Amino acid sequence: MRLVVFGATGKSGVLVVKQALADGHTVTVFARNPSKLQVGHPSLTVVRGELTDATGIANVVRERDAVISLLGPTGESSGDELAVGMRSIIAAMRTHKVKRLIATSTPSAADPADRFQLSFFLAVRVIKLLQRSAYVNLVQSAEAVRNSGLDWTLVRLPMLTDQESTPPPASGYVGSSGIKLFSLSRNVLSDFLISQLQGSVWIHKAPVISNRG
């Protein structure tokens, strides 16, 4: 497949790019800091750009089969750039008839299938209070994905870790048995995101995934 990856310069994004290339996909990365990627491959194209550049985004999305976004707030993020960027990605996908969108998010972007869980409820209250801008961007981005009209999957993530674990992850919703809201290995995340390019089980859904056991 011909993929575009946003958020490829983050810790999980690098793994996704490497795995996609190893699986034989052709990958285009759109990033503000391309030098952070440190991956070279004949099937990889890296384009420098900002999320405010709707034309640049449209140019990389055109004639591709799917988009994976791992965009998320970092120390460098400010204002509403992440939500603006997600809206531009969606607009470009609709214009160029690229249907499949797989985007990471967090359980703070609630889903009707979630059940009440006290520890999680309190954690979201703290995030809302201490990281207001990140929270608003996440919720607005998730809303844009849900209303996109595309074949979307919103993959909601707990705390990520670099410690390797065995895929596949447990999948469900907040409050589902087997879902651990505080642990997911980045290698398991990468495997799950790439596997979504083939399956349709989670299309139009927003699962929470976590390490098993």
Ligand SMILES: NC(=O)c1ccc[n+]([C@@H]2O[C@H](COP(=O)([O-])OP(=O)(O)OC[C@H]3O[C@@H](n4cnc5c(N)ncnc54)[C@H](OP(=O)(O)O)[C@@H]3O)[C@@H](O)[C@H]2O)c1
């Ligand atoms: N870390 C966690 O525990 C955790 C928990 C729940 C959900 N998540 C979500 O999981 C995903 C992957 O997490 P991660 O920790 O591996 O990623 P990360 O290291 O935080 O990387 C985030 C990516 O988003 C990009 N980005 C952020 N703001 C941007 C902006 N304004 N313009 C352009 N690019 C921007 C970053 O680009 P630069 O490299 O240029 O900064 C980077 O590529 C993210 O969506 C994150 O929100 C993470």
